Amino acid sequence: DQQVKQNSPSLSVQEGRISILNCDYTNSMFDYFLWYKKYPAEGPTFLISISSIKDKNEDGRFTVFLNKSAKHLSLHIVPSQPGDSAVYFCAASVGSSNTGKLIFGQGTTLQVKP
Amino acid sequence: DAGITQSPRHKVTETGTPVTLRCHQTENHRYMYWYRQDPGHGLRLIHYSYGVKDTDKGEVSDGYSVSRSKTEDFLLTLESATSSQTSVYFCAISDEYSNQPQHFGDGTRLSIL
Numbered sequence: 623d624q625q626v627k628q629n630s631p632s633l634s635v636q637e638g639r640i641s642i643l644n645c646d647y648t649n650s651m652f653d654y655f656l657w658y659k660k661y662p663a664e665g666p667t668f669l670i671s672i673s674s675i676k677d678k679n680e681d682g683r684f685t686v687f688l689n690k691s692a693k694h695l696s697l698h699i700v701p702s703q704p705g706d707s708a709v710y711f712c713a714a715s716v717g718s719s720n721t722g723k724l725i726f727g728q729g730t731t732l733q734v735k736p
Numbered sequence: 737d738a739g740i741t742q743s744p745r746h747k748v749t750e751t752g753t754p755v756t757l758r759c760h761q762t763e764n765h766r767y768m769y770w771y772r773q774d775p776g777h778g779l780r781l782i783h784y785s786y787g788v789k790d791t792d793k794g795e796v797s798d799g800y801s802v803s804r805s806k807t808e809d810f811l812l813t814l815e816s817a818t819s820s821q822t823s824v825y826f827c828a829i830s831d832e833y834s835n836q837p838q839h840f841g842d843g844t845r846l847s848i849l
Contacts, residue, residue, distance in 0.1 A: 628778075656837055665740075665826055665840030666779070711778055719837040720830045721767055721786075723794065726778035 628727035641699040645712035654719040660709045702734045739763045740841035755814040759827030767830045768810040772823040817848045
């Protein structure tokens with residue numbers, strides 16, 4: 623039973639356009655949601671997070687939106703750059719994201735074309 | 737990655753052999769985690785540690801054991817490796833006093849033939 627799901631295995635966008643990556647979850651007890659980016663042969667790196675008490679968090683080109691009623695979150699990248707091409711994982715935790723267990727989605731491979 | 741070293745980075749072994757993967761950190765973080773990454777599954781937690789000699793199971797712990805005898809080292813052991821354990825293994829660390837969530841090493845690619 624997958625508690626965090628990324629239903630789109632891949633996404634391709636043109637450089638300069640918006641990339642929207644989606645994530646759905648089933649556990650209403652999740653307190654934090656995170657996005658990690660992963661390049662080949664490297665470990666995932668933390669990108670941005672959002673608390674369940676908020677509906678938006680922005681950091682530069684990256685914005686995460688949380689819709690608790692729909693149990694859905696999304697990551698917007700504007701403008702997209704070729705260096706953003708990577709696998710993106712959403713993750714969720716009950717309790718602190720620093721000390722709690724993270725549940726990951728399957729990942730979405732983003733390709734940004736020049 | 738700075739602060740976390742996984743060894744070996746690559747390993748090929750045969751079914752039935754024991755395998756130990758090492759995660760070493762220099763951050764003095766309290767929490768350490770082992771994940772496996774497989775296509776279609778993302779990252780799944782195998783075991784985690786919340787202090788020296790304090791460990792607990794994750795969602796896919798069958799066939800794996802761990803040990804943490806000192807803060808900086810977290811070992812993952814496959815007692816008798818099976819082909820289903822072919823995967824990429826990631827170690828992560830975190831700490832309640834850090835403003836960052838889990839931080840990952842660069843992974844170990846393990847192939848069991």
